[in-house]
Amino acid sequence: MRSMVGLTLLLLAFGAVAEEEESTPCDNVETDQQTYECAKYSRQTAERELDAAFNDQLERIKEQYNGQTAQIDDLSRRLRDAQALWKQLRDADCKVETFAEKPGSKAFETAQNTCLAQRSDDRSEYLQSLGLQ
Template sequence: MFNIRKITLIFLLLFARTALSNDVNNPCEEIEASSQIALCAQYDKEQSDNLLNSSYKATLNRIRLQYKNSPVLADQYLSLLKTAQREWIDLRDADCKLEAFEIEETAEAYQVTIDNCISRMSDDRADYLNRIAPDI
């Protein structure tokens, strides 16, 4: 069962994201066929995943640097961050499945919805991580 609002939202998000992108290898730049939408969503998810990983590593490094004189506190802080990140990934994945619930799992739109959700939530998480233990 396809929800027309979800499909419309997917297309709007894809085109809005495409308009903001300048990457030469970006398959989202000139979408001319519906088959390119899935490639674009997968690309966006990979880009967001890279951003999230970079933000996570930078946060770990900031904490290590800021707490270099307090190794016990650094270990506690890092442990909390690592646990929170693992649990957040589980929540993100569950929420994205929830967003795609009304779409048949074998339909291409299902994976596009999952990829777009993961991308959006990962970008938000990267922003959040960048605010943890900010440089002083």
């Protein structure tokens, strides 16, 4: 019985370590296909984090201006407008960065996904740093 408990604890500890070290398509990238998959994964991850940072900022506005509907609405609108303009700039910048690649090619998609991921990561950091007053 004692060895069974020890084995169970060992398996639980191993499982916890395995969860912490979740593998991604960006682990051990060596081929062009792996680079493509990593760029696609990075973009998807960055865009999810960007959406979360944006929604978190909207929630912080509601908390900061609790009960002040006019201020909440005005600042939320400004943030949404800024986000829409930022997306236009991000997309335009990425069109410049991917100009040399043939649209539709894996090289183009890899470059585009990498650019969008980098810009989205930067924007997430910016949104998280806002201390609206």
